[in-house]
Amino acid sequence: MTPTPRSDEADAAAEAVRRLIAAQRTIAVAESLTGGRVVAALVDTPGASAVVRGGVVAYATPLKSSLLGVDARLLDSRGPVDPAVAAAMAEGARRAAAIDGVSADFGIATTGVAGPDAQGDAPVGLVFVAVADAAGTEVRELRLEGGRQAIRDAATREVLTLLLTRLDAHREG
Template identity: 65%
Template sequence: MSIPAPSDPVDAAAGLIARLTEAHRTLAVAESLTGGALLAALVAVPGASAVLRGGVVAYDTALKHSLLGVDADLLAEHGPVHPEVALAMARGVRATAAVDGAPADLGLSTTGVAGPDPQGSAPVGLVFIAVADARGEVVRELRLLGDRAAIRVQTVAAALALAADRASASRE
């Protein structure tokens, strides 16, 4: 997937927060390579607390299993940079962010390699983002270029766009 030059992440996050607020839906975030940058972009938006449940930074692979419920065998076989891992993270964060037994409406996740070195067989710039809700799941593979910071910024922009698309589709 080709990513356009990132817009201001706060503007993209504000658009997502507005869509979720209008739809009365909640969001939870599970991050790996973005290390909290996605959640920070969302929290920077005034009024985010109306829809944002919270997030988990599962940077260590073991936390993807223990906090988000990603299958240990999946992680052992494929490692943390895999489309099924991204989907499991999105599913898992919905449950982790449950309030009074109700999961978050949308789970959004990021996993990948920002560099400077490859991770196992996964090259620098290979990223998976995913969104899950009660209607289904979507995962996107990204092949990003640039240094570590650029890959992380592009990942945040792509994740916000994916969630906004899902939030818009849910209104129809």
């Protein structure tokens, strides 16, 4: 039986939590089009409280600036569906989840267009996912197909997959 998208999300989230616990690292999440699904997938995993600091759903564009510190000029000039915005969201998630002045070790972010309509120049299915840590920030552009639900499912899986890739790099480095 082929796993459903939901089980793929759960498997990726469980693996991410397992690796974060083993590495004694923390994570914070910033979401737009996924609307809280990424942090929900992580906290559905037993033991997540040891590593998940929290999440911000900045669905409205101005909240990306006020809650996550994304430069308002960047949002005005490029709009919310942009690789630099995704990077800034991930970096902002790390900062927003600081405890006693110590940022979360990892910040992950999703921004994009799930549809049914395009957003400005950004077509339906254009998504950016990002992972930030002390070593830098990595952004991946996705061109996803399908309806709103399929795009949100895929964006959730892809940001978790990017996190796993980044965790692998830390393990090797």
